[in-house]
Amino acid sequence: MEELKEVLERVEEKLIAAGKIYSALQFQVWVVIMTLYYLIIGPLKTIPWQLTAIYWILAFAVFAYFTSLIWKRLSMLYLASDKTLKTSQAFGASIALSWIVGAIVGWTLIPKYLPFDISPQSKLAVGYLTFISLAVFGMFITFMHFAKKVEKEMIPAFLVPALAIPIIPKIAVGTMAYAGFAVALGFALTVLAYIYNAFKTLG
Amino acid sequence: MPSKPSGEYMEELKELVKNHVLGNPIRLGIMIYILPRNKALFKELLEVLDVTPGNLDSHLKTLSKAGYVEIGKVFADRPRTMIKITDKGAKETGEYLRKLKNLLFEL
Numbered sequence: 001m002e003e004l005k006e007v008l009e010r011v012e013e014k015l016i017a018a019g020k021i022y023s024a025l026q027f028q029v030w031v032v033i034m035t036l037y038y039l040i041i042g043p044l045k046t047i048p049w050q051l052t053a054i055y056w057i058l059a060f061a062v063f064a065y066f067t068s069l070i071w072k073r074l075s076m077l078y079l080a081s082d083k084t085l086k087t088s089q090a091f092g093a094s095i096a097l098s099w100i101v102g103a104i105v106g107w108t109l110i111p112k113y114l115p116f117d118i119s120p121q122s123k124l125a126v127g128y129l130t131f132i133s134l135a136v137f138g139m140f141i142t143f144m145h146f147a148k149k150v151e152k153e154m155i156p157a158f159l160v161p162a163l164a165i166p167i168i169p170k171i172a173v174g175t176m177a178y179a180g181f182a183v184a185l186g187f188a189l190t191v192l193a194y195i196y197n198a199f200k201t202l203g
Numbered sequence: 204m205p206s207k208p209s210g211e212y213m214e215e216l217k218e219l220v221k222n223h224v225l226g227n228p229i230r231l232g233i234m235i236y237i238l239p240r241n242k243a244l245f246k247e248l249l250e251v252l253d254v255t256p257g258n259l260d261s262h263l264k265t266l267s268k269a270g271y272v273e274i275g276k277v278f279a280d281r282p283r284t285m286i287k288i289t290d291k292g293a294k295e296t297g298e299y300l301r302k303l304k305n306l307l308f309e310l
Contacts, residue, residue, distance in 0.1 A: 001310060008304045011235055018239035073241045079290055080238055080297030 017198040019077045020153070022070050024194035027157060029066045031187045033059045038180055078147060091146045098138020106131025118169045125168045125175035132183050133162040153193035160186030212309040219306065224269045225299045229254060229262050234271060234296040237288045244277075245284035271295060 037055055041047045071092075110127035111120070118126075136158035143151045164182035168175050220226040225234060232252050237243050249259055263286060266272045271292030277285045288296075 001307060005304070005307050008300060008307065011300065012304070015239060073239060076238055076241055076288055076290075076293040079293035080300075 013201050017201045020194045020198035022074050024191045026070050027187045028191045031184055094142040095139055099135045102131045102135030122168050122175045125179040126165055128179045129161040129165045133158045153190055156189035157186045212306050216306045242285055242287040
């Protein structure tokens, strides 16, 4: 009996750890996509808008593909756990909505209507940080509502970009690069938190 | 809620293991292996569970009949049998493991 109890506990721990690793993968894919962009544009004197447009369209397609692979596995783990999603479709729609709202506010409203006297590059950087913080915060709220789960590990991914926003106006040059590094740092901390907690679960 | 005598929990445990599709350790092992992976090849399961192909096939058919898995073919270097977990399979496996754990901890 004792052996069986131990085996069951180990099984449970492994399933929880697997869920955390999948969540870490999701954020890490985004870090790779973002940092690769900076690597590509780094040597260029000017950045053609066509390059940016094509890259980010492809990037979202790659991100969506990896997300769907990871989500298939995560959703099975959620179904097996005590915390079941109300409806998978509503959950998915809520996640998509958080990214859409983040994109509208960050990429459209902020650069156009931000009242402060800062350069267009800085407005773009503030918009980018707002996009990421709003989108990831939306995901955090979605998990809290649908999965009844507080994904503490996700906090750096929206908090670090949000905290970087007031620093942007103080930066003379390279505001977009600074914003990119802030997002990369936030996501990297989130990945670390998921991996750490996965190993902690395994004991 | 008042706890029951341990004899009653033992009876409940015996009933659960006897009547449930996952009461068989091979079938439970299949579901636990596939759950975090979403799917697995027949060949993979043979290696992990160390059973004969005929034995594994029989257990997979039982799980498929219960709606826990879907069995299909994928074409790589040659056609291979792929076993995919269903939503029902994931949910039932989680529930079975929780019931089993709760009963064991009451004993």
